Amino acid sequence: MAVYSIKDLEQLSGIKAHTIRIWEKRYELIRPNRTDTNIRYYTDDDLRFLLNVGLLNRNGIKISKIAKMSDKEISKQVANISEFNTEHVTELDALTISMIEMNEYKFSHIISTNIKQIGLEKTMLEVINPFLSKLAPLWLSGSIQPAQVHFITCLIRQKIIVAIDQQPLCYKEGTQTFLLYLPEGEIQELILLFVHYLLKIRGKKAIYLGQNIPIDELSTAYKIHQPEFIYTILSPSFNKMPIPTYINHLSTGFPESSILLSGYQATEADIKITPNIRFLESLSDTITFFDKLP
DSSP states (O other), X not given: OOOBOHHHHHHHHOOOHHHHHHHHHXXXXXXXXXXXXOOEEBOHHHHHHHHHHHHHHHTTOOHHHHTTSOHHHHHHHHHHHHHHOOOHHHHHXXXXXXXXXXXXXXXXXXXHHHHHHHHHHHHIIIIIHHHHHHXXXXXXXXXXXXXXXXXXXXXXXXXXXXXXXXXXXXOOTTOXXXXXXXXXXXXXXXXXXXXXXXXXXXTOEEEEEEEEEOHHHHHHHHHHHOOSEEEEEOOTTOOSSOHHHHHHXXXXXXXXXXXXXXXXXXXXXXXXXXXTEEEOXXXXXXXXXXXXXX
C-alpha cells in the first residue's frame, strides 16, 4: 500500500492542500491517518476518493452535495462523467484513477477514444504527455508505486506500437533515413517509440534500434544504413559518461549525419555546439523540425 503526503494529494489531484484541509474539517470527506509522531498521511483509498470528489466538483457538483453521497453514488456519477466528458482535465483525473486502480479497461477506453477522435499524435501531446508529466515527480520521489507506473506505460507502449505497425513500409526514392536509439543504460522508450510513429506517418524511413544501445552497436547500424539523421534522448538517468564527452563521441563518430538530441540532460547541459548537432527541446520542437523537412 502506498503512503501519500498532503502535497502528494495536491500534485495528483490538482486540489490545493489548503482546500483538502477545509474539506476534511467542514465536511469530514477524508480522515487522514497519523504516524506515531502525529504526521498525517493518506492511503490509496484516500487518493482514489479525493480524485473522484475533485472530478465531480470540477463538473459542477457542489462539495456539500458530494459529502452526502454514498461511495456507490459517487462511483456511479464518476463513471457517467468519465464515459462522456472528453475535457482533458477530466480525462487526466480519470487516467490517474485508472492508474491507482490498475484498471486496464478504463485506461484503454480513454486513450482509444481519444485516438479515434483526434488521432494518436494529438492524443500523445494533449493527453498522454501531460499525464506522464504530472506523474513524473511523484514517481521519482517514490510517492507512487513503480508497478502502477509500469502498468500504465506498458499500455501506452502497446497503443503506440499498434499505430506504428499500421503504417506502410514503402518509401519514395530519396526518402531521408533516421536512426533512432536510446544510449546504453537508458530503458524508458515511450518518447522514442512516439518519434518512430511521427516519422513513419510523415513518410520518413526510421531504423528503430530501441533501448540500451552502446555506441559500437550504433556504428554497425550506421555503416549499413548511412542515415541522414541520428535521434536519441538523454534523460536525467544517463550517467555512463559526462554529457559533453558523449555528445562529442556522436559528433565526431558520425560526421556525415545530423545528430538530433532531446531530453533534459541534452538541452540543459553547457555544450559546445558543432555543425552536425541539433537540440530539440520538446516534442513540439521535434514535430516542427520534422514538418519543415523536405
